[in-house]
Amino acid sequence: MxxxxxxxxxxxxxxxxxxxxxxxxxxxxxxxxxxxxxxxxxxxxxxxxxxxRRVSPKTADYFREGNNDSEDSGLRFATCQSLWKQIKSETEQIQEELNKQLFDNLVSFLRRSHSEFQEKTTEWTCRMKSREIPTAALVLGVNVTDHDLTFKSLSEVLQNNITPYVALLQAKDCPGIKNLMQKLMGQLMNCYIDVDSSDEEDCVQVSQNRIRCSMASLISWYENITKKTDSETPSKKRTSSRHLQSPPVVVIFKDMESFTTKVLQDFLVISSQHIRELPLILIFGIATSPMIIHSLLPHSVSSLLCIELFQSLSCKEHLSTIIDKLLLTTQFAFKLSEKVLQVLINIFLYHDFSVQNFIKGFQLCIVEHFCSQPLSVLCCRLVEAKKRVNSLSHSQCENVRRLPSFRRYVESQVSEKQIALLTADNFLKEVIQKLLEDLHVYHENYVPVLRCLHVFTSSLPKYPLGKQIRELHCACLENRVWETEEYESSLQLARMLNKSDLVTMLQKCVEIFASSSGKEFDKVVEKLKEFLTQFQKLEVAGACQERGESVSSQKELQKKTDLYHLQKTLLELKESRRSKKLTKFEMLRFEVVDFIDNLVRNYLVPADHKTLHEIMYFNTASALREHLNAAPRIALHTALNNPYCYLKNRALKSDGGTISNKAPDICIVYKLHLECGRLINLVDWLEAFSTVVMAVEGPNAAASDQVDDIIHARFIRAVSELELLGFIKPSKQKTDHVARLTWGGC
Structure with a gap:
């Protein structure tokens, strides 16, 4: 059929x-x-x-949008890209250097723990009896946004040196023990694919089969993998020679505090029962304190862990290193003004403590500077900048003449030179080259003097100019630092330093100036060394004088021990205090402080006092705040009240107070709800919405029931979106009303 x-x-x-x-x-x-x-x-x-797929426009095109001077946009984009590549490479190298000690300690811990498992030593035998799991408690700090990068680097280090079996688990992916085992086995079984092409097919088949996610299945898989590795020929084992024999299984809990207590307890108890068959090593990523382990886990479970504590570098120290390598250097021509730097530091200190976000903000400053400043084409190395000056067009020369700092420079010149600067492009280019060279020399001299001043002020009581060099740098960029009260108090405290501290500071300053590239500091180094020699002579002379005075004072005390001579001695001491003369050490100390003061006044002039500083310094702090400082309330109100601001559709332009019928539905509903009181009648709201929308649909559309249903559906969706954003809520007073929650609502 x-x-x-x-x-x-x-x-x-x-x-x-x-x-x-x-x-x-x-x-x-x-x-x-x-x-x-x-x-x-x-x-x-x-x-x-x-x-x-739609091809996105070239990034260089954005440099031309909204900018009349687009002739050098391609070169500016290339310069921006090259600069960011150098900075990114430098930051990655800094990150590796800062994490090297931590990663070395972790690798050593894993090697030591696994060697005990392999050799079956007495210590490991005791551990197996108590079923202890080797555990590294890695305290990373509250800068949670940076932890992903740290764990990624750690995972690469472990896979390159210890074991290919590394799993990274997050609390959001592991709500239960079943999900945890699925994630764990899923990550581990994919670790072995890169060993050999012939083994890749087997591993793929294994991963494709339906395997029950349990510890027994994991142990069975591990035994099969290790047996296969041990049976390989030496030629095939070369790829895994960097790993340990029978490598351990490393499980990293990236956010240990966020894991459910029940999930952690179950996993640790199950793992401890199979520690003899599976060489498991745990790494707990901790943001707060190691005591969280004992807070989350009861003693019966925490006693199953053999914990060793590891502390990462402080995020503040990391930031100081980044600022030192990126900003306080002549390696990069791009600089930040005081306000912009303060915005980035405030976001770091008061929001997230994230160094990566600070670097992203720095990247945003670079892009904004090269996009908005046509003369940023000269923001490069001095040799290259001089070459580019010669090829400047007349419009670019006019841009230079419009700079505020260049106007001040022209006003300070004689009339003949003023005319030449404002009319002759060739003469202007020669002056620009000279000014750029002066700006480069200013940066070379600024950094060592700033470090020298920081050596003197960072150890003073109450830190008048700040403890960190970034605080001193911001103070010097803001205004003439020697005119501030904090600087005067710092000088007064410096004039009271003891000899040992003063000598130590001078030695540090000698090292700073000797290693600097500034050619003007040879005489400064000689002068500082001369101060050190004088202090050394005073110390030798003081020791001889003390020995002589001690002998003479003993003889005088033997002669004059009566009451008359004692009273006379006290009166002499009081008179000497009133008319006290400065000692040689005090005079020398005053001379040293005055010498440092002269250096500060000569070399720490604020950058905005230098001509053409706009070429290298990004100072638009408002643009940075707009992008980085989130203001959701203002952004929502602007988007709903004036959608043209974001959509850039000319049809959405309307006079203030009017409601455009071409605006999105949620914008129409939002504007209508602003005209209502605390409670809004949904029927009246729908009728007003329909009136606005029908203005664009036409009068014939009103006669169709289908259009009414569509308008009703659009209204319901817009009101639901408005409720989701938190502007309204259902009212218990009246069922057909909603209550406003913002701007005059309850």
Whole structure:
């Protein structure tokens, strides 16, 4: 008996762009696609062809938008890219150097723990009896946003030196023990694919099979993998020679505090029961304190862990290193003004303590500077900048003449030179080269003098100029630091330093100036060494004088021990205090402080006092705040009240107070709700919405019931979105009303 004929199903629902899956009847014979030919109801994903994907515009084009001086936009973009690559490479190298000690200690801990497991030493035997799991408590600090990068680097180090079996677990992926085991086994079974091409097929087959996620399955998989590795020929084992024999399984809990207590307890108890078969090592990522382990886990579970504590570098020290390597250097021509630097530091100190976010903010400053400043084409190395000056066009020369710092420079010149600067481009280019060279020399001299001043002020009581060099740097950029009260108090405290501290500071300053590239500091080094020699002579002379005075004082005391001579001695001491003369040490100390003061006044002039500083310094702090300092309330109000600000559609432009019928539905609903009181009648709200929308639909649309249903649905969706944003809520007083929550609401 033949089967009954099937009627052709309805045409398939078109798939949305982007490859989203939809459920539909799949009868694809008419379309010529036999891969999905079926009479059953199914779900298929059609990914868009790479050829059809819309190509985004070149990033260099953004440098031309909104800028009349687009002739050098390509060169500015290339300079910006080159600068950021250098800075990114430098920051990555700094990160590696700062984490090297921590990672070395962790690698040593893992090697030591695993060697005990392999050798079955007495210590490990005791551990197996107590079922202890080697655990590294890694305290990383509250800068949680930086932890991902740290764990990524740590995972790479462990995979390169210890074991290929490293799993990183997050609390959001492990709500239960079953999910944890699925994530753990899923990550571990993919670790072995890169050993050999012949083994790759086996591993893929293993991962494709339905395996029950349990500790027994994990142990069975590990035994099969290690046996296969041990049976390989020496030629095949070369790829894994960097790993330990029978490598351990390292499980990293990235955010240990966020894990559910029950999940952690179950996993640790199960793991401790199988520690003899599976060489498991745990790493806990901790943001707060190591005591959180004992707070989350009861003693019966925490006693199963053999914990060793590891402390990462403080995020503040990391930031100081970044500022020292990126800002307080002549390696990079790009600089930050005081206000911009203060914005980035405030976001770091008062929001997230994230060094990575600070670097991203620094990257944003670079892009904004090269995009908005046409003369940033000269923000490069001095040799290259001089070459580019010669090729400046007349419009670029006019841009130089419009700079505020250059105007001040022109006003300070004689009339003949003023005319030449404002009319002759060739003469202007020669002056620009000289001014850029002066700016470069200023930076070379600024940094060592700033470090020298920081040596003197960082150890003073109450730190008048700040403890960190970034605080001193901001103070010097803001205004003439020698005119501030904090600087005067610092000098007064410096004039009271003892000899040992003063000598130590001078020695540090000698090292700073000797290692600097400034050519003007040879005489400064000689003068500082001369001070050190004088202090050394005073110390020798003082020792001889003390020995002589001690002998003479003993003889005098033997002669004059009566009451008359004692009273006379006290009166002489009081008189000497009133008319006290400075000692040689005090005079020398005053001379040293005055010498440092002269250096500060000569070399720590604020950058905005230098001509052409706008070329290298980014000072638009408002743009930085707009991008980095989130103001959701203002942004929401602006987007809903004036959608043109974000959508840039001319049809959305409207006078203040009017409601455009071409605006998005949520904007219309939002503006209408602003005209209501504390409680809003939904029926009246819908009628007002329909009136605004029908103005664009036309009068004939009002007679159709279908249009009314569509408008009703649009209104419901817009009101739901407004409720989701938190502007309104259902009211218990009246069922057909909603209550306002913001701007005059309850």
């Amino acid at each position: 033949s089967p009954p004929p099937f009627a052709p199903p309805p045409p398939p629902v078109p798939f949305p762009a982007g490859g989203l899956a939809v459920t539909a009847w799949n009868w694809e014979r008419e379309r010529g696609d036999m891969s999905t030919c079926s009479v059953s109801k199914g779900c298929f994903v059609f990914k868009p062809s790479p050829k059809k």
